[in-house]
Amino acid sequence: MSVTRSVIISQHGAPSVMTLETRDLPAPGPGEVQIRHTAIGFNFVDIYQRSGVYPLALPSSLGFEAAGVVVEAGPGVDGFKPGDRVAYVNAGLGAYADRRNAPADKLVPLPDTVSDEAAATLLFKGLTAQFLLRKTHAVAPGDLLLVHSAAGGVGQILTRWATALGATVIGTTSSPHKKEAALAAGAKAVIDLNDPAWPEAFLQATGGRKARVVYDAVGKDTLIRSLDCAAPFGLVVSYGGASGPAPAIDPDLLNKKGGLFLTRASIFAHNADTASLRANAADLFDAIAKGHVGVDIGRRFPLDQIAAAHEAAEARAVIGAILITP
Template identity: 55%
Template sequence: MTRRVIQLDAFGGADVLQLREEPIAPPAEGEVQLRQVAMGFNYIDIYQRSGKYPLPLPTGLGHEAAGVVESVGHGVTDFQVGDRVIYMNAGVGAYADRRNVDATKLARIPDGIDEIMAVAVFFKAMTAEYLLHRTYPVKAGDIVLVHAAAGGVGQILSRWAKGLGACVIGTAGSDEKCRIAREAGCDHAINYSQEGWVERVIAASEGRKAHVVYDSVGRHTFLGSLDCARKFGTVVVFGAASGPAPSIDPELLNKKGCLFLTRPSVFPHNADAAAFRANADAVFQALRKGWIKPSVSARFPLDKVADAHAMAERRQNAGSIVILP
């Protein structure tokens, strides 16, 4: 049996992504073989493709996919042929139409949720899940600032935080994206590409400032994020879409109000099977409650994955990008 897979031999632009056909072995002990129905695109894929987050070469790309179990290796008891499953922490290599995956990295997709909708939100929703429940446990009445609120993670963060009872202030890079942010549940939406956005955020909070700031933009928003957080507030940097956040003297956190600053990651929060599956259950429950609403900007076949990367780098997607076999 063979599979089609995206690989790269060098870092660079989207043109380094190569579609290849290669043999696939039967699943080893503890593995299952998946026929992948849909693959997720995430901005970390661009960081790894470009070499910002370098990987050993040659390498595959992609972290999440949903599919159907086609065969199981020796010792696998949690899954059987025909099960619909999803993963996001099995190592790079998800851009493929078939893949052997460690069974401990899989979670079942509940009935009533299709693979495309699941993969459209899963990695992003798993990110939102730990940000909202462990990095800073959001509670009713909190003021939450979400940068890039019209993006894939931003929309989920905004709607889920609203479901938890928070007042959500979102920022986005255009007036059109501010409209999308409001549709995603933001009480206020502010264009951070315009002068005075910090003052408008503070005004939207009625001068109280944010309990927590979720910043995935980085360089363009980071220093402003510190000004938007209240005394003893938390600033969470979990991405760098505009470039790395500038280095600061820790004393600045004291001057801004004894702020807490953290740079967390989704993977340590899902390092073991029990935690991963519990967090996945929380995501699917939020999906059923309507706190997460899948938003797919575009779908690309595997042989057009370079176009998916180009769309994201031009910031033309307001929601998720899904890759199909």
């Protein structure tokens, strides 16, 4: 039996509700492996779960993305052995820990071309970009894309990868000081969402051309007006709700706006089975190796400073990814 430090919440609330507890960790069961974490990813959904926006059954652990090394394989596990480098994004809550047991079929092997830190900060966000660019719409050279929150974690990856595929990206940000990050990621122009006339600013930036695809992670504050930025028969993809849940839309409005297509997409549906997860991850890792996707770590926080990491994220004080170190 091993020992692990794990972040636990017994109630929803502010960052202070998180406690770091030392617990016994049993040997991995059938179909499981035990992983020693080397890098732990942070995602804004962690805040939603901690605060109760997405309620959890309490007490609960937190975190669902990490990279590390296999230390023990349980009965019936094929394909993984001690010493193998692995990462995961949907193996159940518990990534905020020194080590944990996880289902082997939820793991992806890491190639030598991808570091542990890159995997822990890019797997969730990168797989989100992967299904948006490859599955929801197969981005092609010449496509004009509008990417909301282009300076955010997913937004920067989307912008870099789409640009590498030959598309032109116009980005938006809600903070003027983040404009340079979106431009550095490859956006041709960046629109300020604080300007009530941002759809008009988008059209001005494109010479009146509308987008083949609008990627909207903002939700409540932007989705209706995002429809005005899509070309006839274009696609509007809602994949997040940073400003709150997206509003309901009358299907007839899509007809009036140009016969538009609207979808609500999720990383989990696209990676629900092991074969799809590993194939999609391999596509992402190939993009990393080619330099189409890069990691931009804004700050690192030790696991025992997890509350400070959440506070910094809620204050929007970090540009780039937050990484938790065990």
